[in-house]
Amino acid sequence: MSSTTDPSGAPPGGQLADDDDKITPAILKVAGVVVLGSIMAILDTTVVNVALPTFQTEFNVDEYSTVAWAITGYTLALAAIIPVTGWAADRFGTKRLYMMALTLFTLGSVLCATAWSIQSLVAFRVLQGLGGGMLMPLGMTIMTKAAGPHRMGRLMAILGIPMLLGPILGPIIGGWLIDSVSWHWIFLINLPLGAIAIAYAFFALAPDAPEPSESFDVIGMLLMSPGLALFLYGVSSIPGEGTIAATKVLVPGLLGAALIIGFVFWAFRPEHPLLDLRLFKDRNLTVATVVMFMFAGAFFGALLLVPTYFQQVRGESVLKAGLLVAPQGLGAMVTMPIAGALTDRLPVGRIVPFGFIGILLGISGLALSTDPGTPYWHIIACLFVMGLGMGATMMPIFTSALKTLRTHQVARGSTLINVIQQVAASVGVAVISVILTNRENASEAVRAARSLAEAQGAGIQPPDWAVAVMHQLGDAFQATALSDLAGAFSTAFWAAAAVLVVTLIPVAMLPRKHEESHLLDDEAGSPGPRVMH
Numbered sequence: 148m149s150s151t152t153d154p155s156g157a158p159p160g161g162q163l164a165d166d167d168d169k170i171t172p173a174i175l176k177v178a179g180v181v182v183l184g185s186i187m188a189i190l191d192t193t194v195v196n197v198a199l200p201t202f203q204t205e206f207n208v209d210e211y212s213t214v215a216w217a218i219t220g221y222t223l224a225l226a227a228i229i230p231v232t233g234w235a236a237d238r239f240g241t242k243r244l245y246m247m248a249l250t251l252f253t254l255g256s257v258l259c260a261t262a263w264s265i266q267s268l269v270a271f272r273v274l275q276g277l278g279g280g281m282l283m284p285l286g287m288t289i290m291t292k293a294a295g296p297h298r299m300g301r302l303m304a305i306l307g308i309p310m311l312l313g314p315i316l317g318p319i320i321g322g323w324l325i326d327s328v329s330w331h332w333i334f335l336i337n338l339p340l341g342a343i344a345i346a347y348a349f350f351a352l353a354p355d356a357p358e359p360s361e362s363f364d365v366i367g368m369l370l371m372s373p374g375l376a377l378f379l380y381g382v383s384s385i386p387g388e389g390t391i392a393a394t395k396v397l398v399p400g401l402l403g404a405a406l407i408i409g410f411v412f413w414a415f416r417p418e419h420p421l422l423d424l425r426l427f428k429d430r431n432l433t434v435a436t437v438v439m440f441m442f443a444g445a446f447f448g449a450l451l452l453v454p455t456y457f458q459q460v461r462g463e464s465v466l467k468a469g470l471l472v473a474p475q476g477l478g479a480m481v482t483m484p485i486a487g488a489l490t491d492r493l494p495v496g497r498i499v500p501f502g503f504i505g506i507l508l509g510i511s512g513l514a515l516s517t518d519p520g521t522p523y524w525h526i527i528a529c530l531f532v533m534g535l536g537m538g539a540t541m542m543p544i545f546t547s548a549l550k551t552l553r554t555h556q557v558a559r560g561s562t563l564i565n566v567i568q569q570v571a572a573s574v575g576v577a578v579i580s581v582i583l584t585n586r587e588n589a590s591e592a593v594r595a596a597r598s599l600a601e602a603q604g605a606g607i608q609p610p611d612w613a614v615a616v617m618h619q620l621g622d623a624f625q626a627t628a629l630s631d632l633a634g635a636f637s638t639a640f641w642a643a644a645a646v647l648v649v650t651l652i653p654v655a656m657l658p659r660k661h662e663e664s665h666l667l668d669d670e671a672g673s674p675g676p677r678v679m680h
Contacts, residue, residue, distance in 0.1 A: 174293050176351040177289060177290070177293045177351060177352065178290065178293070179347065179351065180245075180289070180344065180347050180348045180351050180352060181286035181289055181290050182286075182309055183340070183343070183344045183347060184245070184248075184249055184282045184286055184344050184348075185282060185283060185286050185309035186309040186312060186313070186340075187249075187252065187279075187282070187337055187340050187341065187344065188252065188279040188282045188283065188309075189309045189312075189313030189317075190309075190312070190313050190316060190317050190320065191252075191256070191275070191279065191333075191334075191337065192218075192221070192279075192313065192317070193313050193316075193317020193318060193321070194317045194318075194320060194321035194324075194333045195217060195218060195221070195272075195321070195333065196218065196317070196318070196321075197317070197318050197321035197322055197325065197465055197469075198217075198321055198325060198330050198333055199214050199217065199218070200214075201325055201330045202214045202217060202265065202268065202330070205330060206264055206265040206268070208265050214265060216265070216269045217265070217268055217269055217272050218272075219380065219383055220269040220270075220272045220273045220276065221272045221273065221275060221276040221279070222276070222379060222383065222569075222573065223273070223276070223376045223379060223380060224272070224273045224274075224275075224276025224277050224279075224280060225276050225279060225280035225569060226280075226372070226375040226376045226379045226566075226569060227277075227280075227372040227373070227375070227376045228276070228277045228280035228281055228372075229280045229281070229284060229375075229562060229565050229566050229569060230367075230368070230371045230372055230375065230421050230422055230562065230566055231368060231372065231421065232244075232280070232281045232284045232285060232562045232565075233284070233421075233422070233423070233559040233561070233562030233563070234363055234364065234419070234421060235281075236284075236285060236288055236562075237559075238363070240354065240355045241285055241288055241289050241292075241352075241355055242348065242352040242353070242354055242355055243354075244281065244285060245281075245282070245285045245286070245289065245348055245352070246345055246348050246349065247278075247281075248278045248279075248281035248282050248285060249278065249282070249341055249344050249345045249348060250278070250341075250345060251274065251275075251277055251278030251281075252275055252278030252279050252282065252337070252341065253278070253337055253338060253340075253341025253342070253344075253345070254274070254278075255271055255272070255274040255275025255276070255277070255278055255279075256275055256334045256335070256337035256338065256341065257334065257335065257337075257338055258271040258274065258275075259271040259272060259275060259334040260331040260332075260334040260335045283565055284561045284562045284564075284565040285561075287545070287549070287561035287564070287565070288561045288562075289352070291549050291561065301484070301487040301488055301490075301491055307479070307483050307487075307538070307541060307542040312476065315469070315472060315473045315475070315476035316469075317469070318454060318465055318466070318468065318469030318472070319466060319469040319470060319473075320333075320336075321333055321465075322464070322465040322466040322469060323466065324336070326466075362417075362418075362419060364417050364419060364420050364421040366413060366417075367410060367413060367414060367417070367420050367421030367422070368421050370406050370407070370409050370410035370413060371406070371407065371410045371421050371422060373403075373406060374402075374403045374404070374405070374406025374407040374409070374410060375403065375407065375566065375569075375570070376403070377399040377400070377402050377403030377406065378399070378400055378403030378404055378406075378407060378570070379403070379569070379570065379573045380399045380400075380403070381395075381396045381397070381398070381399040381400025381401070381403060382396075382400060382573050382574055382577045383573060383576075383577060384396045384399070385577040385578075385580070385581050390581075391581075410422070411424065422559070422562065422563050422566065423559040423560075423563065424563075426559060426560055426563060431547050431548065431550070431657075431658055432548045432549070432560065434547075434653055434656045434657055434658075435495075435544050435545070435547040435548035435657065436548060436563075436564065436567055437653045438499070438544055438650060438653045438654055438657065439541075439544045439545070439548070439564065439567065439568060439571070440567055440568075440570075440571040441571070441646055441647070441649065441650040441653070442503075442540065442541070442544070442571075442647070442650055443568050443571040443572050443575060444571040444572065444574050444575025444578070444646065445575055445579075445643040445644075445646035445647050445650070446506065446510075446537065446575075446643070446647070447571075447572045447575055447576065448572075448575030448576045448577075448578060448579035448580070448643055449510055449513075449579060449639065449640055449643035449644075450472075450475065450533075451576055451579070451580075452579065452580075452583060452636060452639055452640070453472050453475070453513070453530065454468040454469060454471075454472050455468075456517065456633075456636045457471050457472070459632060460517065460519055460629060460632055460633050460636065461519065471523070471526075471527065471530075472530065474527045474528075474530045474531040474534065475530040475531065475533050475534040475537070476534060477531065477534060478530070478531040478532065478533065478534020478535040478536075478537070478538065479534040479535070479537045479538035480534075480538065481534075481535060481538065482502070482505075482534075482535045482536075482537075482538030482539045483538035483539075483541075483542060485538075485539070486498055486502065486538060486539040486540075486542065486543055487542060487543075490542075490543045490546050494657075494658045494659050494660055495543040495544065495546060495547040495657050495658060496654075496655075496656075496657035496658050496659035497659055498539060498543050499539070499540050499543050499544060499547075499654055499657055500651075500654055500655070501536075501539055502535075502536045502537065502538070502539030502540030502543070503536060503540060503647065503650070503651060503654055504536065505532050505533065505535045505536025505537075505539065506533055506536035506537060506540065506647060507536070507644060507647055507648065508529075508532050508536070509529045509530065509531075509532035509533030509534075509535075509536060510529075510533055510640055510643055510644045510647065511640075511641075511644050512525070512528070512529035512532065513526065513529045513530070513533070513640045514637045514640035514641045514644060515637070516529060517633040517634070517636045517637040517640070518630070518633055519629045519630070519633055544657075545564065547657060547658065548560065548564055549561060549564070575643075578642075579639050579642060579643055580639075582638060582639045582642050583635050583636065583638070583639040586634070586635035586638045586639070587631075587632060587635045590628070590631035590632070590634075590635070591616050592616060592620060592624060592627040592628040592631050593628050593631050593632050593635070594613070594616075595612070595613040595616035595617055595624075595628070596624070596625070596628040598610050598612075598613040599613050599614075599617065
């Protein structure tokens with residue numbers, strides 16, 4: 148009924164076949180499964196961001212911070228489940244676990260649509276996050292094993308598609324569904340997508356060979372999963388508190404950090420730790436991880452501010468702000484397949500630096516373009532250049548990290564990378580947001596304008612100090628507030644650019660010569676993973 152083959156195109160003996168360098172239809176089927184699952188998870192995150200004000204109104208919630216738990220709960224579930232994914236993939240097999248993750252995510256989505264209160268929504272989002280958290284590391288594992296060493300760059304470029312489409316389409320789809328139908332449909336849309344993805348995975352992925360003899364690191368899980376969740380909760384509380392010294396930040400943050408440090412000391416004792424830190428002996432993985440941590444924190448922290456800038460400084464709607472950010476994704480779509488093909492032929496150390504130059508040019512241009520009178524074409528050009536750079540940077544870094552690992556190390560390696568990326572993005576968003584907030588709070592005009600707007604919206608008397616600031620500035624009040632707000636965004640963009648400049652140091656350490664890949668090797672001598680034809 149079906150035949151199986153090594154997805155890298157190599158016969159069992161490890162000799163390369165003639166089609167070793169080709170992207171075969173069987174491999175494209177596998178790529179389709181992974182991309183569909185990843186798009187569901189990433190789109191869902193960005194769509195919910197748009198819906199938070201709607202949740203606040205629908206569920207009659209007074210505090211915005213309470214509604215934000217719809218995102219925080221999902222993030223913490225991700226943090227708790229990602230470290231376990233590597234062991235579970237080895238124990239149960241990637242196909243079985245991937246289908247289980249899709250089912251859990253789809254079930255959580257349907258339950259979210261039935262939520263009757265903010266508390267029930269948060270609970271269902273946690274369930275959804277447990278499924279969503281496994282999709283990216285499992286998808287990366289499946290793609291890495293399917294690609295083999297000679298087409299890994301091109302396959303990783305395909306995996307980058309959801310990372311591009313999520314931030315672009317999320318606000319657009321979310322805004323349209325909420326305005327045209329109802330908020331329930333931002334979750335219900337995952338039901339048909341999930342059903343298709345589960346059926347697709349069942350037929351496209353062949354059963355792999357799990358290793359049930361590997362013991363589960365219980366102590367590691369008790370240290371790492373709650374430690375990571377507590378640390379990210381503390382970090383995610385920084386923007387709302389406005390300072391790192393707040394109890395809500397320090398207590399969970401320090402407790403989480405202590406548990407993570409405890410895990411680091413523990414991880415070298417068991418033969419099969421929850422996260423295999425021994426993989427950092429691989430120089431490529433270590434350097435690529437450092438680059439990815441700094442890049443993800445700065446890039447995604449800054450990118451998250453762009454739609455907010457369009458809404459707050461330029462007065463655009465959620466839908467139009469989403470459309471204006473689209474050029475960044477279009478730029479990445481141009482360079483990502485090119486960078487993927489080049490990564491299969493050239494060392495990443497000769498590709499990524501050019502991507503970083505594009506990102507730095509784009510983000511520096513943004514920092515210089517936040518004035519309310521800046522023409523849109525200038526900002527769009529900067530976003531497009533940023534996208535060109537991002538497309539030549541992100542997936543080559545992932546490829547460099549995983550390419551020299553052995554087949555049996557890939558699941559653990561991709562889990563490790565996803566944990567670090569999750570931490571990097573959370574830290575980056577928190578730090579960049581605090582820089583923006585503190586810069587805004589330093590302006591009396593901005594604080595007064597917001598107080599007046601809040602008072603008007605609530606139908607109450609505005610504070611006397613805000614009225615005094617407005618009268619003091621007179622006709623220049625609105626222009627001053629907008630100018631100061633634009634300056635705050637500029638400062639935040641410059642901060643991200645500064646981090647990216649420092650990141651050029653580890654970028655210079657990326658391999659500039661071809662490295663031998665071990666993806667066709669396995670210490671046990673077993674043949675590689677297989678895909679269905």
